[in-house]
Structure formats: C-alpha cells, structure tokens
Amino acid sequence: MKRFIYSFILFITSLSLTNAQRRQPIDPNDENAINFNKLFMAFSYINNLYVDEMKGAKIVEDAIKGILENLDPHSIYTNSEETRKMNEQLEANFDGIGIQFNMLNDTLYIIQVISGGPSEKVGLLAGDKIIRVDSSLIAGVNMVSSDIMKLIRGKKGTEVGIQVKRLSSENLLDFRIIRDRIPVYSIDAAYMADPQTGYIRLSRFSATSLEEFQQSLSELRQQGMQNLILDLQENGGGYLHIAYALADQFFDAGKLIVYSQGNRFPRSDAISTERGIFKEGKLVILVNESSASASEIVAGAIQDWDRGVIVGRRSFGKGLVQRSIDLPDSSMIRLTIARYYTPSGRNIQSPYENGNAKSYRDDFLIRFDNEEHLNADNIHFTDSLKFSTLASNRTVYGGGGIMPDVFVPYDSMYVSNYHTRLIRYGLMSRMSMTYLDNNRKELNKQYPNFKLFKENFLINEAILQELIAMAEEEKIAFEEEEFNKSKELISTQLKALIARDMFEVSEYFEIINEKNHSYLKALQVISDDEQYAKILSGELTFQQP
Numbered sequence: 166m167k168r169f170i171y172s173f174i175l176f177i178t179s180l181s182l183t184n185a186q187r188r189q190p191i192d193p194n195d196e197n198a199i200n201f202n203k204l205f206m207a208f209s210y211i212n213n214l215y216v217d218e219m220k221g222a223k224i225v226e227d228a229i230k231g232i233l234e235n236l237d238p239h240s241i242y243t244n245s246e247e248t249r250k251m252n253e254q255l256e257a258n259f260d261g262i263g264i265q266f267n268m269l270n271d272t273l274y275i276i277q278v279i280s281g282g283p284s285e286k287v288g289l290l291a292g293d294k295i296i297r298v299d300s301s302l303i304a305g306v307n308m309v310s311s312d313i314m315k316l317i318r319g320k321k322g323t324e325v326g327i328q329v330k331r332l333s334s335e336n337l338l339d340f341r342i343i344r345d346r347i348p349v350y351s352i353d354a355a356y357m358a359d360p361q362t363g364y365i366r367l368s369r370f371s372a373t374s375l376e377e378f379q380q381s382l383s384e385l386r387q388q389g390m391q392n393l394i395l396d397l398q399e400n401g402g403g404y405l406h407i408a409y410a411l412a413d414q415f416f417d418a419g420k421l422i423v424y425s426q427g428n429r430f431p432r433s434d435a436i437s438t439e440r441g442i443f444k445e446g447k448l449v450i451l452v453n454e455s456s457a458s459a460s461e462i463v464a465g466a467i468q469d470w471d472r473g474v475i476v477g478r479r480s481f482g483k484g485l486v487q488r489s490i491d492l493p494d495s496s497m498i499r500l501t502i503a504r505y506y507t508p509s510g511r512n513i514q515s516p517y518e519n520g521n522a523k524s525y526r527d528d529f530l531i532r533f534d535n536e537e538h539l540n541a542d543n544i545h546f547t548d549s550l551k552f553s554t555l556a557s558n559r560t561v562y563g564g565g566g567i568m569p570d571v572f573v574p575y576d577s578m579y580v581s582n583y584h585t586r587l588i589r590y591g592l593m594s595r596m597s598m599t600y601l602d603n604n605r606k607e608l609n610k611q612y613p614n615f616k617l618f619k620e621n622f623l624i625n626e627a628i629l630q631e632l633i634a635m636a637e638e639e640k641i642a643f644e645e646e647e648f649n650k651s652k653e654l655i656s657t658q659l660k661a662l663i664a665r666d667m668f669e670v671s672e673y674f675e676i677i678n679e680k681n682h683s684y685l686k687a688l689q690v691i692s693d694d695e696q697y698a699k700i701l702s703g704e705l706t707f708q709q710p
Contacts, residue, residue: 204228222494229498237501238517239485245495261318261347262325264289267594272304273313274598275329276666283345289329291666292598292605296337297328304330319344349373351403354396354674355381358688363390366674367411370403370459375410382414382443392447394687395463398477402458405486405505409435412463414443415472420508422466425486427503447697448473449687452567457481464567465507471556471701474690475569477683479537479544482566484514509552511563544568559703570700571690573683579654581647587632587655590639596632597662608667615668619676622663624656632659654680 191198208228212221226242233240263282264275273295278285296304298316319325327340351374354366363385367374382393402408412422416437426432450464450473461480467473486503504512537544546562554561562568587593601608612618629652633643648655657680665673678684690697699705 226496233498233500237485239483239487239499240501241499243497243499248495248497260321260344262327262342262344263347264317266295266313267591267598268308268313274602276598277670279347282347283342284327284340287340287342289327289340289342290331292602293329293331293338295327295329297326299326321345350377352377352381354671355385356671356675357385357388357390358394358678358684359692360389361391362394362688362691363388363392364394364396364674364678364684366396366398367400369400370405370407370411372404372407374403374407375414378411378414379442392449392691393443394449394451394684394691396451396684397456397460397464398451398453398683399455400457400460401455401481402460402483405459405462408459408462412466413437414441415448415467416441416470417444420466420470423462423505423507425503425505427486430503433503447691449691450475451683451687452477452480452569453683454478454481454566456567458483461513461567462505462507465511465513468561468567468570469508469511469552469554471554471559474571474687474697474700475567476571476687476690477569477573478575479568480513480566482513482515482564484512507563508555509561511550511552511561513563513566515565554703557702559701559706570706571686573686576680576682579651579680581644581651583641583644583647584651584655586641587636590636590641592632592636592639592641593655593658594662596628596635597659597666599635600628600631600659601663601666605667608663612667615664615672615675618664618667619672622660624659628659629655 191202193199208221208224211224212219226244229242233242261283263279263284265277265279267274267276275284275289275291275293275295277291278289294304296302298313301316303313303316317325321344323344325342325344327342329338329340331338349371351367351369351371352365353368354364356364358364363382365378365381365385367378382390385393409422416422418437418439418441420437422435422437424432424434448467450467452460452464452475456464456477457480461483464475464480468475484504484506485501486505487499488502490498490500492498504514506512546564546568550562550564552561552563553559608618608622612622632655633648637643657677661673661676664676690700696705
C-alpha cells in the first residue's frame with residue numbers, strides 16, 4: 166500500500182505536468198485522471214494564489230482529513246506524533262525508566278516500579294515523589310502527564326537525572342538512571358477466582374498479548390484451573406491478527422473464527438489450527454459497551470460456535486477492518502478496506518451515514534437514552550439481523566455489537582453525585598497515596614503478602630473521615646445521604662487502590678471485582694453446570710441476575 170501512495174502522488178504530479186506542458190486534453194472517459202487533475206489544480210491554485218500565506222503541508226493534511234471524514238468513522242489520518250503515540254500503545258515495549266506514576270495535587274507520585282527496570286536497579290521506590298527531571302521542576306507547576314512523559318522517556322542508553330522526596334529521608338535524593346527498553350503488558354490481572362476457575366483480564370490486543378495470555382493460562386493451570394473467565398470489558402481492540410490467534414486457543418482445528426470482505430478485497434477466512442491450548446473447559450467472556458473490534462471478534466467466534474457464554478452488556482459494534490498506510494513524513498492513514506463477519510455471517514458494525522461520526526456517536530448515546538444498559542428488554546433487533554449459532558442453533562443478532570447470552574445491567578446501586586465528584590477530582594487516588602505515604606512501613610510489616618492484606622485489611626472510619634476532609638478542602642461539600650449510599654463502594658475502591666500500590670495491578674482487580682456484578686454473575690454461571698449447559702443449548706436467554 167505504501168507503494169500505492171507513492172505511485173498515486175507521482176501519477177498526479179506527472180499527469181498534471183504532462184498535460185500542462187503538452188497542453189493535451191485529458192481523456193474524457195478516464196474519470197480517475199479527471200478527478201486527480203482537479204485535485205492537483207485546486208491545491209496548486211490555493212497554494213499559489215490565496216490572499217494569505219498558506220502552508221502546503223497543512224493544505225494536504227486538511228484535504229486528506231476531509232476525504233476520510235466522509236468515508237466512515239474509522240478511516241482516519243494521524244500526523245507523525247499522533248502515529249508514534251498510537252503505535253507505541255500496541256508495541257511490545259518503549260524506551261524509558263520503568264515506572265508507573267500518578268499526578269496528585271501538583272505532585273508526581275511513583276505508584277509502581279517495574280520489576281527489573283532501570284528505576285528498580287537504582288533504588289527508586291513506590292511512594293517516592295519526583296521533584297525534578299534533569300533541570301526541569303516537576304512538583305507544584307501544574308505540568309500535564311504528556312509533558313512529564315516527554316522528559317522521562319528517551320532513547321535507550323541515554324541518562325536522565327531524577328530528584329525525589331522520600332518520606333523516610335529529610336533530604337532530597339538524587340538518582341542517575343540509564344534509560345532502557347520497558348515492556349508494555351496487556352494483561353492487567355490473572356488470578357484464581359475460585360479453586361476451579363481462573364480469571365484473566367486483557368486490556369488490549371497488543372503485540373505480546375498472545376504470549377502473555379498463554380503464560381497466564383499456564384500459571385493458572387498449575388494452580389488447579391479447569392474453567393476460565395476472560396474479561397474483555399473496556400477492551401477497545403488492537404491488532405486483529407492477535408485476536409484471531411487468541412480465539413484460536415479455544416478451538417479444535419478447522420473452525421472459522423472470522424472472515425473479512427470488501428469491495429476491492431476478496432473474502433479472507435481465519436481458520437482455527439491445532440495449536441489451541443484451552444479447547445476444553447468451561448469458558449465465560451465478559452463484555453460491555455466499551456468492548457470493541459478485536460474483542461468482538463473473539464466474543465463473536467466463541468458465541469457463534471457455542472464454545473462459551475458471553476456475559477455483560479451489548480458491545481460497542483465495530484465491524485470494519487482498517488489497513489495502516491505509512492506516508493513519507495511518518496504520518497499515517499488508517500483506511501477501512503473491508504468488513505469483518507463472525508462465523509455465522511454476522512456483521513456487528515453499528516450504523517453510520519456517509520462517514521458521519523456524529524451519527525455514529527449518537528447511536529451509542531441513544532442506547533443510554535433508551536436505558537439499554539439497564540434492561541435487556543429495551544434492546545430491539547429487527548428480523549433481518551437474526552442469525553443462528555452453528556452448534557446449538559441458538560438465535561443471535563448482528564448490527565450494533567455482540568449481544569451477550571446473559572445480560573447484566575449497569576449497576577448504579579452505589580453511585581452518587583458525591584462519589585462521582587470524588588473520582589473526577591482524583592481524590593480516591595490521592596487518599597490512597599496519602600495513606601500509603603504515611604503508613605507504608607507499618608503496612609509492609611503487617612501485610613507482607615497480598616493474601617494477608619485481602620483477608621484482614623479494612624478501610625476504617627478514620628480513613629473515610631480523612632477523605633471527607635480532603636474533599637472539603639477541594640470545595641466538595643459533604644452529603645451524608647449520598648456518602649452513605651456510596652460508602653461500601655468507596656471503601657472497596659480505596660482498598661483496591663492501596664493494594665495496587667502495595668503489590669501489583671492484578672491485586673487491584675481481585676478486590677474491585679467484588680463489586681463488579683458482571684464478574685460475580687460470570688462466576689455464578691461458570692460454577693453451575695446445569696445453568697451453563699442450558700444457556701449454550703438456548704433454553705435460557707437474556708437473563709438478568
């Protein structure tokens with residue numbers, strides 16, 4: 166495709182120059198030549214005759230964006246910086262110092278030091294406050310996270326100076342760190358939900374997702390795992406070939422996983438192989454309204470072959486395939502080239518009109534206005550979207566995402582405006598870091614491992630009162646009724662945040678899932694052999710807990 170872009174540019178230039186020099190008319194039957202010439206002439210006149218000075222690069226960028234915006238919501242142009250950031254999220258690693266951080270109250274806190282990374286080697290610790298990076302003051306200057314990352318990250322082998330404040334030391338501590346390659350992981354959590362059931366949460370489909378999944382599955386099997394809950398909630402997708410490979414892990418050889426087809430692209434099938442490592446054992450996949458693209462490929466294949474049960478809420482609905490086209494200045498076009506279809510023939514793309522992104526977004530908002538997230542009865546499909554699964558002949562639907570086998574409504578039981586404001590102002594994270602800052606040594610001594618912490622640590626009234634006082638300092642008035650409504654959730658979230666910062670991200674989910682109704686329903690379904698079998702046979706449909 167890159168060759169096509171270069172050829173395209175050369176064709177326009179040579180065509181226009183040739184006709185200008187020879188003054189020969191363009192073949193009136195060659196529609197492409199006429200349109201290309203028209204585009205080039207418009208660019209030339211604007212660039213050379215417009216009343217104000219124009220930058221040719223901006224004209225070209227705006228033209229490309231304008232063309233793509235009228236195609237579909239997922240065909241986009243990104244400049245070189247946007248392209249670099251987007252690719253970095255899906256690649257296996259990046260260059261940096263190996264920390265995770267939060268900016269709270271104009272102070273950058275290290276919340277985790279990546280094991281084996283450059284920061285761990287020089288002695289940085291979770292809870293350290295970064296004051297300076299080289300000569301740049303970080304603390305108290307309202308610097309945004311993206312600017313901080315520019316200072317911290319850099320080419321492998323280069324040196325950066327970090328100055329930190331540590332609670333146990335009166336003086337600032339100076340560290341010289343040699344940047345290195347830092348791994349980017351896509352699995353947030355992997356643990357045993359009960360003695361037979363493993364739980365894996367996958368946040369995106371990145372370059373290393375398959376290897377991470379296989380390793381996590383192997384480790385869980387060593388702990389006695391027989392059944393699996395795969396959590397794809399909030400997973401917006403990623404590399405489609407990784408989605409094929411991950412879905413392949415659940416099937417015998419010869420099963421159609423997904424196929425794609427477009428106007429200029431013939432049908433292409435992804436077929437399962439003999440390499441699957443979890444072909445047997447009960448399987449539940451969690452999805453919600455933010456599960457999209459690659460997540461929907463996996464969920465759609467599992468549902469269509471009656472291989473497992475889908476639990477949660479209707480997924481986003483992205484059934485278009487993009488190809489990345491690199492341009493000479495390191496910018497990129499992501500062009501939709503085909504639609505993908507689940508094994509039963511479903512295209513689950515949400516509707517859009519002439520590339521209108523607003524109508525696309527509106528469809529998503531209409532779901533909430535219709536309270537589809539609260540009741541499955543509010544979701545309506547036409548007969549034209551009706552399909553049948555390939556093993557049990559159950560009814561499933563296309564258009565607008567994957568409808569789960571077991572619907573779990575959005576839980577608003579503990580949600581209040583007061584709780585929402587605590588989250589929006591970052592006070593939950595700030596409270597957990599403040600508490601850890603003041604009690605880390607004692608906590609590490611009292612809870613040397615997560616099991617002890619999970620079973621015995623409680624968010625007491627003193628911690629909650631400190632949170633209330635912190636909120637009042639931010640002009641968030643205390644609302645007793647709303648606080649009491651959210652108290653149980655607030656306590657769980659605080660405990661989960663403290664666990665994350667003391668141990669690992671996986672421990673955060675192990676605690677927070679105690680209030681996740683979709684997770685609890687998945688655990689109940691997978692533990693009940695009769696219910697699980699009835700769902701897959703079609704005897705039970707669209708239940709609510």
